[in-house]
Amino acid sequence: GESVGLHLPTLSVQEGDNSIINCAYSNSASDYFIWYKQESGKGPQFIIDIRSNMDKRQGQRVTVLLNKTVKHLSLQIAATQPGDSAVYFCAENGDGNKLVFGAGTILRVKS
Amino acid sequence: GAVVSQHPSRVICKSGTSVKIECRSLDFQATTMFWYRQFPKQSLMLMATSNEGSKATYEQGVEKDKFLINHASLTLSTLTVTSAHPEDSSFYICSARDSGAAVNVQFFGPGTRLTVL
Numbered sequence: 001g002e003s004v005g006l007h008l009p010t011l012s013v014q015e016g017d018n019s020i021i022n023c024a025y026s027n028s029a030s031d032y033f034i035w036y037k038q039e040s041g042k043g044p045q046f047i048i049d050i051r052s053n054m055d056k057r058q059g060q061r062v063t064v065l066l067n068k069t070v071k072h073l074s075l076q077i078a079a080t081q082p083g084d085s086a087v088y089f090c091a092e093n094g095d096g097n098k099l100v101f102g103a104g105t106i107l108r109v110k111s
Numbered sequence: 112g113a114v115v116s117q118h119p120s121r122v123i124c125k126s127g128t129s130v131k132i133e134c135r136s137l138d139f140q141a142t143t144m145f146w147y148r149q150f151p152k153q154s155l156m157l158m159a160t161s162n163e164g165s166k167a168t169y170e171q172g173v174e175k176d177k178f179l180i181n182h183a184s185l186t187l188s189t190l191t192v193t194s195a196h197p198e199d200s201s202f203y204i205c206s207a208r209d210s211g212a213a214v215n216v217q218f219f220g221p222g223t224r225l226t227v228l
Contacts, residue, residue, distance in 0.1 A: 008152055032214050043204045043219035044155070051214065089154060093215050096168070097143055097208055101154045
């Protein structure tokens with residue numbers, strides 16, 4: 001990550017490299033987590049989820065890691081492609097079936 | 112599967128008019144839908160939870176008389192922005208929770224860009 005403060009953190013990676021996007025969540029009692037990808041002008045798109053009884057889950061080119069001890073969630077994208085450029089949000093299960101979203105991370109893929 | 116649609120995708124209206132946005136779950140039933148608002152380069156802000164057959168639950172600071180929500184069926188929720196003003200210009204996104212899912216996975220619509228002149 002690079003930029004902080006008033007702007008969303010930005011992660012710039014070279015095409016073909018692996019990306020790791022991190023998220024700190026707030027509620028130690030949260031039992032379910034989701035990663036979403038949002039492209040410009042579109043709604044968030046479901047990528048992968050994980051329950052709190054797991055610490056790792058793999059999808060196609062994506063892996064989510066959950067560390068409950070430090071309340072940390074990460075999304076790993078293998079062989080990052082230009083089409084992966086987007087804003088990535090983590091979300092945790094909140095009260096009343098609400099989702100609590102993180103601030104988001106911009107992923108920029110350089111060709 | 113798990114497709115959520117929104118209509119319209121983009122609307123421009125004059126100040127003082129009302130605008131209705133529809134959110135539909137196309138291939139699953141959703142007793143609960145959610146309405147969010149998103150400003151540029153920011154995260155999603157939950158406005159309200161829409162419950163099928165009952166009143167919506169609004170988040171603190173969201174005026175229920177200004178943002179009217181109706182969830183008349185298991186696949187449709189509507190958000191009406193009443194007497195819209197330029198400060199209501201934003202990106203409005205709905206999500207639907209799959210009633211048949213064991214987890215609280217929400218699927219999002221493509222969003223509606225509202226511009227109030």
